[in-house]
Amino acid sequence: DARVTQTPRHKVTEMGQEVTMRCQPILGHNTVFWYRQTMMQGLELLAYFRNRAPLDDSGMPKDRFSAEMPDATLATLKIQPSEPRDSAVYFCASGWLSGYSYNEQFFGPGTRLTVL
């Protein structure tokens, strides 16, 4: 049963510390998304990759956030330095998508981040 995995599931850190969240997409999927969910803002798309290349990171605060896909089995989202307002649940999702077709995205369980 293929699924998206995310680590860590929970992270508590202090303001100013670096946070790295990892995602393993489903094997064979060509697109990976990073989302952030908060009570106030709902579900926000931060960035996404197609075939490991970044396609859109306009939803991401560039000064402190960075997203990469070092290989097809790993996507990372880093926050440096972290701030209390970054506290949220961060989801990774993957899917097989192309310009003319759109299949569903499969979501991971999320990383719950608390910045004190």
Added chain:
Amino acid sequence: AQSVAQPEDQVNVAEGNPLTVKCTYSVSGNPYLFWYVQYPNRGLQFLLKYITGDNLVKGSYGFEAEFNKSQTSFPLKKPSALVSDSALYFCAVRLYTGTASKLTFGTGTRLQVTL
């Protein structure tokens, strides 16, 4: 701007009764529409999608949705609700920029099914 709207923050329904969760969309061209469900402390799960073809789309767990072009709506329905259907439901629309696709999600509707 292409978007979806979920006008209800919460929907309450008794078990066994039919349920409807509203969604309206605003897109240029033909819409690709989706419904996802989120259970507590879990990621979103795909329920169903409308791409083309029959306006009535059937999905997982007995859910269905009806695409209505004239009303620009895509409400999620189920003939008989279960307590286990209680969750957060998201409507989404595909946004295609010409080079890439992504989903825009609604704000979510919390469904509460009671005995």
